[in-house]
Amino acid sequence: MKDSGNTNRPETVRTNARQVAATDRPASDSGAKAMLHDKQIISLVLKRTCNEYAGFSVRQISSRIQEMFRISLNVENDLEALNEKVETMDPSVTAAGEGTTINDQAYLIQDMESEQLYVVVMEVNNGLGSADVMGNRDLYYVSRTICSQRNRINGMNTAYEGLKPVKVVWIYPSAGFSDVVRCRLQAEAEIGQYPKVKQLCDHLGFMVDNTLVFIGPEWDNADNETINGLGHIFRNKDRQMALAYMEKEGVVMSAEVVKATNEYYNDFQMLIPPSVMERAMDDLNRRHQAELALKDEQHHVELALKDEQHQAELALKNEQHQAELILKDERIDQVASERNAALKRIQELESQLAAKS
Numbered sequence: 001m002k003d004s005g006n007t008n009r010p011e012t013v014r015t016n017a018r019q020v021a022a023t024d025r026p027a028s029d030s031g032a033k034a035m036l037h038d039k040q041i042i043s044l045v046l047k048r049t050c051n052e053y054a055g056f057s058v059r060q061i062s063s064r065i066q067e068m069f070r071i072s073l074n075v076e077n078d079l080e081a082l083n084e085k086v087e088t089m090d091p092s093v094t095a096a097g098e099g100t101t102i103n104d105q106a107y108l109i110q111d112m113e114s115e116q117l118y119v120v121v122m123e124v125n126n127g128l129g130s131a132d133v134m135g136n137r138d139l140y141y142v143s144r145t146i147c148s149q150r151n152r153i154n155g156m157n158t159a160y161e162g163l164k165p166v167k168v169v170w171i172y173p174s175a176g177f178s179d180v181v182r183c184r185l186q187a188e189a190e191i192g193q194y195p196k197v198k199q200l201c202d203h204l205g206f207m208v209d210n211t212l213v214f215i216g217p218e219w220d221n222a223d224n225e226t227i228n229g230l231g232h233i234f235r236n237k238d239r240q241m242a243l244a245y246m247e248k249e250g251v252v253m254s255a256e257v258v259k260a261t262n263e264y265y266n267d268f269q270m271l272i273p274p275s276v277m278e279r280a281m282d283d284l285n286r287r288h289q290a291e292l293a294l295k296d297e298q299h300h301v302e303l304a305l306k307d308e309q310h311q312a313e314l315a316l317k318n319e320q321h322q323a324e325l326i327l328k329d330e331r332i333d334q335v336a337s338e339r340n341a342a343l344k345r346i347q348e349l350e351s352q353l354a355a356k357s
Contacts, residue, residue, distance in 0.1 A: 031264030032124035032171075032234070033105060038260065039065045040251040041233070042107060045122060047249075048229035049169050049211045056112050058250030064110040066117070067154070106145060108154060108164070117154065118209075120167045121145050124234060126174045126268065134170075134212070138183075141168050142208055167209045173234035173268065175214035178227045183210035218284065239265040 035041050043061035046053045053061050107120040121141055128134070145166045149155030156163040187204035189197045211226075219231030229249075236242035243261055247253050 031260055031262075031267050032126075034260035035233075035257070035264055036122050036124070037068065037105060038251075038254075038257055041246065041257070042120070042122065044233065044246060044249050044251060045169060045171075045230065046109075046120070048226050049213065050167065050209070053112060060112070061109075064112060065107055066110060067108040069106045069108075070104070104141075106148070117164050118167050119145055119149060119155075119164045120169070122169045122171070124171045124173060124264075126172075128172060128175055128214075138168065138170060138210060138212065142166055142210065163207070165207045165209065168211070170210075170212040171230055171234055172212070172214045173230070175216050177214055178216035178219050178222050178224070178231075179214045180224060180226050181210075181212040181214075183212075184208065234264075234268075 036045070039062040040058050042065060043053070043058045046061055047056065047058065048054075104121065104123065107122075109118050109120055110116065111118070123141070129137070145168065146163065149163055151157065154162075154164070185204050185208045187201040189201055192198060192201075213226055213230050215227060215231045215235045219227050219235055222228050222231070232245040233242055236245070239261060242265070243253060243258060246257070246261075251257065
């Protein structure tokens, strides 16, 4: 008999990778997407990843974000979904019979010094695939973000005019290494004699800006501002330190920001078991303790050398003093002997004079 439907069937959660997850595992990117719905956090990430925003405050950058949109997983519905503004920090959409879908989000943001608009997509991915998979996913997101602009009020019309440059930022907070990969379109004319060709090359080179940030266990020792900044937000050993960092950088601590950050770190700790994090921290602690022990040993050696040098200097000064005393005694004895000899000679002379008289 064909199943007519089970009303007690547990709800499933679909992620942006079109994976259906069991109910005992939460959507791994819902917390991150909720964080990245807050304009302040978006602005802080842009400040740390895009040079054109690096010199501005979180508040200044936030003022340039004009719109936020959901990007549907279903390509057939991209245009309809992209025109739907996101009004809450909940990136999920629940449909009857389909469960809950965690949609991706796009932001329309203005340049800090011109009227230029960009479409920005940010993704936090807690799993590393192969290089091919990561590259293919990145290219898919770029192409999808470009295609989704077609026929939108602020996007590209049917005459292919009005396409906005695309910025895609991938954040991998559970990587085993730290690095930043930047990818741009590069157009080069073989002849290049015509102004329109140069304009075309400049335009193509400006249209796509890709940044992939890999945050490893030693992110807090990195000199790279992008790795260090995003590590503070997305891979901090203490979520309270993550919140404190964001607040220090200008993010106002609303209840929504705190809730989204806590949800993200709950998911993050499930995806990276504590033992793995503890081993990474233990390794860092062991290295730190070894460095401290080496510095302490070097300090003791330096003190011993200084003490030995000081004792040698004292011994030399004492020896010099004793030598000076001996020389003084010898000189006194010599003077006394010479004096006695002179007195004796005087006496002899006096005796001779007395005998003659």
